[in-house]
Amino acid sequence: MLSPKSWSLAIKLSLTITAVVTAVGFMIGAVILAQDWKRFQDELGAKALLLSEFVAITTPKAMLRKDYWQLHLSLKNMASRRSDTTGGHEVITAMILDTEGKVLAHLHPAENKIDLPFSPENKIEEKLFQQAMSARSTIVLSSEGFSKKGFQEGVVPIFSDQKYMGVVRVRLSVAQLYEKAKDSAMIVLALVFCFVILGSGLGTIVSRRMVKPLTAVTQGLEAVGRGEMTDFTPIPINERDEIGHLSVTFNQIMAELAEKKMLEEEIAMSEKLVALGRITAGVAHEVNNPLAGLLNCIDTLRKHPDDKKLIDRYLPVIDQGLHRIKDIVHSLLVGLKIEESQETVSIQHIDKLHDLITAEIGDRNIDVIWENRTNRELHIPGKIEQIVCNLLKNAVEILPEGGRVVFRMYQDGSHLVIEVSDNGPGIPSNIRNQLFDPFFTTKTNGTGLGLWVVYRLVQSMEGIIEVMSDEDQGATFHVSVPVITMKAA
Amino acid sequence: MRLICLLLLFWITPIHATNPEPPIRFGLTAVVVTENLRFLDQWSQYLSHKMGRKIEFVLRKSYQDVIDLLDSGGIEFAWICGYPYVQAREPESLQLLTVPIYRGAPRYHSYIIVHHSSPYKRFSDLKGKVFAFSDPDSNSGFLYPLNLMTEKGEKPESFFRQTFFTFNHAETVQAVSEQVADGGAVDSYIWEYLAIFRPEITEKTRIIKTSPSFGFPPIVSRVGVNDSTVNLMKSTLENMDEDSAGKALLDRLKLDGFGHFSDSLFNEIRAMAHKTQRANPIYSMLPTD
Secondary structure: OOOOHOOOHHHHHHHHHHHHHHHHHHHHHHHHHHHHHHHHHHHHHHHHHHHHHHHHHHHHHHHOOOOOOHHHHHHHHHHHHHHHHOOOOOEEEEEEEEOOOEEEOOOOOOOOOOEEOOOOOOHHHHHHHHHHHOOOOOOEOOOOOOOOOOEEEEEEEEEEOEEEEEEEEEEEEEEHHHHHHHHHHHHHHHHHHHHHHHHHHHHHHHHHHHHHHHHHHHHHHHHHHHHOOOOOOOOOOOOOHHHHHHHHHHHHHHHHHHHHHHHHHHHHHHHHHHHHHHHHHHHHHHHHHHHHHHHHHHHHHHOOOOOOOHHHHHHHHHHHHHHHHHHHHHHHHHHHHHHHHOOOEEEEHHHHHHHHHHHHOOOOOEEEEEOOOOOOEEEHHHHHHHHHHHHHHHHHHHHOOOOOOEEEEEEOOOEEEEEEEEEEOOOOOOHHOOOOOOOOOOOOOOOOOOHHHHHHHHHHOOOOEEEEOOOOOOOOEEEEEEOHHHHHO | OOHHHHHHHHHHHHOOOOOOOOOOOEEEEOOOOOHHOOOHHHHHHHHHHHHHEEEEEEEEOHHHHHHHHHHHHOOEEEEEEHHHHHHHOOOOOOOEEEEEEOOOOOOOOOOEEEEEEOOOHHHHHHHEEEEEEEOOHHHHHHHHHHHHHHOOOOOOHHHHHEEEEEHHHHHHHHHHHHOOOOEEEEEHHHHHHHHOOOHHHHOOEEEEEEEEOOOOEEEEEOOOOOHHHHHHHHHHHHHHHOOOOHHHHHHHHHEEEEEEOOHHHHHHHHHHHHHHOOOHHHHHHOOOO
């Protein structure tokens, strides 16, 4: 959830668009601010130069006269001229120096005594001082970087009759510009912020529109995975771009899959009908056989109603025939009923079959070996009970005197494994293919439905049934059903 | 600037249409604080009213300018410093009219001032420093400190590292308070006047030396102005303390009044001028625009 890799495409796309818009916005903002600052600085530099020139014009005469007071006054007057109309500026310092760098006048006379060499307070000032002293035409000196303490300095050399007499330096503070620049920075920042919000909003809308068909395709594919294809709603096509194309193709695929699924269902239905037909035919045949005999018996008895011998002979035949029909119907009903059942039973129910089968054996000399190694708390589908019962009955019926049945049940991972072995005659290889067919039986009075029911029950639980047998070597039925995790208590 | 002030004065002062005579022109120098135009206006109106003639104040930057105006007949009266008064002129172009009385006497001093935070305690501490003079023709602002140096056998060029003239006592105080100059020489009357009206600048200065008293800067008349005008001006000024309007004006000037005193009042200045002999003629040649 937290890893960016697991974020949805819509989020990633809109974040990317937001990031790009933000970056572009800030870049444009930065460029505007940098240009603004440069322009402000240049304007201030021009102003500083103008003030220096204003002083320089008035000074040569006073310089010749060494009228220090007049020079001082001209600096003071210049500095006190508040040019509020032109945006305002603050004179940090101003000075008039002679050819040797001696102070002729300074705005801060207490620290810069007149007629003494000007002493720069640090290396940067020293460098600026040298630049100012070597200037023979007007120049503007600037502080470096963007700082409230920055300045612009106008340097104007003074000439009288083309003779170099000294230099005027007027330094203006950028503090007011700094405030101005800060204000405009706030405005630009606010604009960029609006731009970013608008951009990311648009980005979100666009990315959502782009991703929506993809989401629909994904949901569709998931539905395919679950096998639900028929109730799929086609993706609406709004655009004719790649995504629109994908949606069209996907809709077609889904339509075809749905059609295929319907065909398959039809086929399955007809297969069911075929199977039903076969069963019906089998039932008809199996029921018809005793019926013919029964009708014959009844016909004969009707013709000779007083023949006691005939009655004694035919009544058991009629009874047997009717019982057989009853058995067939019962087996079919039981098998189909249990096949649909979802009920679960405790595994201990299986152990009760031990008693049942012992009762079934009765006086016959048949050994039953019972091994149940499963967890006693386990619950299993009720169908298992029927499977075990049928397999055991089969084995017991086929065994001769002195035979032996082995029942084993255990867990193998999620599978419940059941093994029923006997040491009977085994299953001839030629009939193994028909073993699970309905109405296939080798027993004289068998219905041929027992193993068919077992097979169908195993299939309904998506399990496997295997038979291992050699002639005269007995047979082993091996059933493995994936039921443990489902119903583990 | 001065010209504009002058024009303003002309414009503000209504000309008495009933009086056909030309106005009497009265030159003022830095001996008084001349920035207060409204006061000068009131004073000229007062004098005009008393004398029945229009009085016009004429402001100039230096004493020399005013002396020149007197010499050339550009003004009839002037309030000048004792030093230009005692300087010999050939022929003599001005005569003593009346002398202001300040704190009970027609006398004042020269103050040697330094910045209040400076370590200087006496005049000799200012050796090698920057010194502000007021006017090359000022007694208190130039002659007296020059004399102090002369007595020590020094010249301003060698005694001080640099000197300059402000041509105005008030600006000398300002130059010292702003530390443009390490020290300065000013008129005691102006310093005290500023201490009342602009204490923020005098508070930044400290007096380290007070001169002996000298005759207060006098009011002179040009030689050749008719006696009646001279006498009228003299009596008008000397009687100012007798009416309330005049008293109010004198109070604004921080003066007691004007009085008649003999020329001998300026003997100390005269002696000092002789002594210094104006060793450096460059000061008298200073251009005074």
